[in-house]
Amino acid sequence: MPPSERIPALSTPQAEAPDADPVASAALAADPERALALLRGGELQIHGQLTEASNGVFYCTVSDGAEQAVAVYKPVRGERPLWDFPDGTLAGREVAAYLVAAATGWGLVPPTVLRDGPLGEGMCQIWVESDPDAQLLALQDAQEPAEGWRAIGRADVGGGRTALLVHAEDPRLRRLAVLDAVINNADRKGGHLLPAVDGRLYGIDHGVTFAVPGKLRTLLWGWAGEPLDQEAVAALTGLADRLKGPLAEELAPLLTAAEIDALRERVAELLASGLHPVPSGDWPAVPWPPI
Known part of the structure; x- marks a missing residue:
């Protein structure tokens, strides 16, 4: 079932989505202890859905009163069923990938947690703005x-x-x-x-x-x-x-x-x-x- 059929319309109007500051998002992603504390304990507010994604993916802010950051939120209820992966497991796999990446010492995945949010439990990750001048x-x-x-x-x-x-x-x-x-x-x-x-x-x-x-x-x-x-x-x-x-x-x-x-x-x-x-x-x- 497509995410649009599985996720109800948001009940309240959302504020205009803030732009992610490339420098600020990079600095926070590079500071896992600070980023994880904010992701786990901050208030999560949805500002819009990324419609090109195959699953339910939301552009959010997370704030603890002292600090605010842009984040991406993928609720379990927005996951499309896959023939080769059990239903409802994708968010957990995203968090597992972060934990394994962190264990290598390379820091290749932005800080990521599993938490409750406006649309239920899901993956929440610091938003990293890509450098437009980089060519890979x-x-x-x-x-x-x-x-x-x-x-x-x-x-x-x-x-x-x-x-x-x-x-x-x-x-x-x-x-x-x-x-x-x-x-x-x-x-x-x-x-x-x-x-x-x-x-x-x-x-x-x-x-x-x-x-x-x-x-x-x-x-x-x-x-x-x-x-x-x-x-x-x-x-x-x-x-x-x-x-x-x-x-x-x-x-x-x-x-x-x-x-x-x-x-x-x-x-x-x-x-x-x-x-x-x-x-x-x-x-x-x-x-x-x-x-």
């Missing part, structure tokens, strides 16, 4: 990627022409490629990459993650089959240790026991192989549409 993806009229870029594949550009789809050879993207392999991300599109004005990179929209079967589908295949760098090995080693203790306890209300076991196995397999994964052939390797 491109189309090139070439057979091989230009220097500083990694090839993903060829894309139809119309008129019977194709171009080489590439992503930047960027250490931030390489970290995110590792994280996506860990959380088994089935939908890493270009629009889910947020380069902030402070130079940090964030990934968003992690509702279709942590499935037990392999479902990795991403634009970040540029390092496929190559050795993991020392930074990735260190992060994965630390993550493996954390999954033996408190992190697993934090994930238990959000994922099934089988999904947590599969998470541990993916980390162990990455460490054992020492390589970035390659497309399996059992699942479309690149999401559609890719951007």
Whole structure:
């Protein structure tokens, strides 16, 4: 059932949506302790719905009286049923992705919590405004990627022409490629990459993650089959240790026991192989549409 049929019209008029300050949103996203306290304890006010999203996604402010920030809120009741993920679990998977990302030390997902809101329980995340001058993806009229870029594949550009789809050879993207392999991300599109004005990179929209079967589908295949760098090995080693203790306890209300076991196995397999994964052939390797 579409979100518009599952979510009633808001009962009171909403104030004009505030613009997110790119500097302020980047600073708050980079301060998890402060951001999480605000997300958990602040009053959540909806200002509008993001109509292009396939699920119910709302642009909000969260305020505790002393501080206010822009946030995104995805209530469980606005989730579209999926054939390969249990109903009502996407918000929890988004929070689980934040917890795992935080455990790597890379800070690749904006601070995210599961909380009650105007439309019931849902995921609430600090809104990060993307730097419009950052370029992470491109189309090139070439057979091989230009220097500083990694090839993903060829894309139809119309008129019977194709171009080489590439992503930047960027250490931030390489970290995110590792994280996506860990959380088994089935939908890493270009629009889910947020380069902030402070130079940090964030990934968003992690509702279709942590499935037990392999479902990795991403634009970040540029390092496929190559050795993991020392930074990735260190992060994965630390993550493996954390999954033996408190992190697993934090994930238990959000994922099934089988999904947590599969998470541990993916980390162990990455460490054992020492390589970035390659497309399996059992699942479309690149999401559609890719951007």
